[in-house]
Structure formats: C-alpha cells, structure tokens
Amino acid sequence: MSAVPPEWDGSFRDQLAALFRWRRDVRHFTPRPVPEARLLALLELANLAPSVGLSQPWRFVLVEDPARRAAIRASFRRSNQAALAAQQPDRAALYARLKLEGLDQAPCQLALFALPEPGQGHGLGRASMPETTSYSAVMALHTLWLAARAEGIGLGWVSILEPAAVRAALEVPTDWQLVGYFCLGYPAGEHSLPELERAGWEHRRPGSEQVLRR
Numbered sequence: 001m002s003a004v005p006p007e008w009d010g011s012f013r014d015q016l017a018a019l020f021r022w023r024r025d026v027r028h029f030t031p032r033p034v035p036e037a038r039l040l041a042l043l044e045l046a047n048l049a050p051s052v053g054l055s056q057p058w059r060f061v062l063v064e065d066p067a068r069r070a071a072i073r074a075s076f077r078r079s080n081q082a083a084l085a086a087q088q089p090d091r092a093a094l095y096a097r098l099k100l101e102g103l104d105q106a107p108c109q110l111a112l113f114a115l116p117e118p119g120q121g122h123g124l125g126r127a128s129m130p131e132t133t134s135y136s137a138v139m140a141l142h143t144l145w146l147a148a149r150a151e152g153i154g155l156g157w158v159s160i161l162e163p164a165a166v167r168a169a170l171e172v173p174t175d176w177q178l179v180g181y182f183c184l185g186y187p188a189g190e191h192s193l194p195e196l197e198r199a200g201w202e203h204r205r206p207g208s209e210q211v212l213r214r
Contacts, residue, residue, distance in 0.1 A: 022149065024154060025195065026102065027101060030187070031105070032185065033108075034107055034186070039062075042147050043060055049140040051136035051140070052133060053123065053126065055133065057118040057121075057134075058114060058141075059112070059172070060112055061110060062108070075161050075165040075166060078162065080100065080160050098196070105185070107185045109184070112179040117133075156183040157180050
C-alpha cells in the first residue's frame with residue numbers, strides 16, 4: 001500500500017543539520033538517570049535503521065549488573081594501557097590526558113553486537129560482502145545516537161576494549177561481533193567543538209577532502 005510521506009520544510013532541514021553538527025561523543029555525564037521508558041523508546045527508534053536484507057542483525061545488551069560493569073571497566077584499563085604504550089612519544093602525553101570513556105559516570109551502559117549469520121533476511125545482499133551485517137548494526141547505533149541527542153541525551157562510544165573479554169563478561173555467544181560499548185546519559189556540559197578537537201588531538205576536515213571522482 002502506497003503512502004504519502006510528510007513534507008520536511010526548510011526549517012526542519014535546518015534543525016536536522018544542526019542536530020548533525022551538535023552530535024557529540026560524550027564522555028562526561030551527570031548522575032541523572034535516563035527514564036526506563038525513554039531508553040526503551042530510543043531503542044525502538046534505533047530499530048528503524050536500515051539493514052542488509054532487512055536482517056536487523058543488531059543486538060543491544062543493557063549492562064546493569066555491577067560485576068559485569070566492573071569486568072568491562074577492567075578490560076578498558078588493560079586496553080587503554082596497551083594503547084598508551086603504543087603511542088608515539090610526541091603523542092603519549094596528550095593521549096594520557098584524554099578522557100576516552102564515561103564508565104564511572106554514565107547511568108546507562110550498553111553493548112552492541114552484530115550477528116554474523118542472522119537467519120532473518122535469508123542471506124539477501126551479503127553473499128559477497130558478509131561484513132554488511134556489522135555495517136547495519138552501526139546504522140542502528142547512529143540512529144540511536146541522533147535520536148538521543150535530539151532529546152538532550154548524550155552517548156559515548158567506548159572502543160578501547162577486548163572483544164572476547166566483553167563477550168565473556170556479558171555471556172553472549174562467541175560468534176557475536178562486538179561493535180562497541182556505549183555510555184548513555186545526560187551530558188555534564190555542552191561545547192561547540194568535539195572534545196578531541198578541543199584537546200588538539202585532531203580536527204575535522206571539510207567534506208570536500210573526503211570525496212573522489214572517477
């Protein structure tokens with residue numbers, strides 16, 4: 001059955017562009033809890049993301065048990081120490097000052113996994129590119145990220161982890177692919193520039209530099 005989509009006028013498009021510009025990787029949170037109903041509504045919005053073959057290969061794991069959170073924190077500490085040791089001398093001091101996670105503050109924590117062989121979707125679209133299941137999970141994450149930002153809720157991506165340790169701590173199947181671990185809550189502050197740019201780690205380049213023509 002066909003349907004008529006809403007009309008998105010210039011004002012809406014301006015607000016959408018502002019949402020993109022103000023999306024942040026948040027690492028500093030207030031202790032204010034995210035209401036359960038709000039969290040579940042955000043996850044439902046994430047479920048609207050596109051996926052290869054309509055396979056919906058993402059699995060969000062809400063991590064609430066203190067012991068499991070402690071295991072994730074320990075994995076981060078080990079991984080972060082290894083990453084620090086691997087930094088070039090001119091970058092090590094700056095790396096050590098960066099706040100790369102919000103595990104001690106965020107009221108809500110969740111892991112995102114991708115199923116490598118989901119039964120849903122019947123394999124459509126991934127025979128030659130099986131990694132599209134992980135790409136689809138990232139689309140769900142980005143949808144969640146923007147939806148949360150629109151409600152004043154921040155999200156931070158913790159990628160400095162040991163995937164096997166995370167799977168073990170959360171007791172999920174060993175073939176599930178870890179996409180990332182995320183902290184979610186209300187930001188402790190707002191800034192016009194991302195934290196890594198403010199710290200001098202890197203700066204965003206114009207989109208024209210990322211486009212090739214052939």
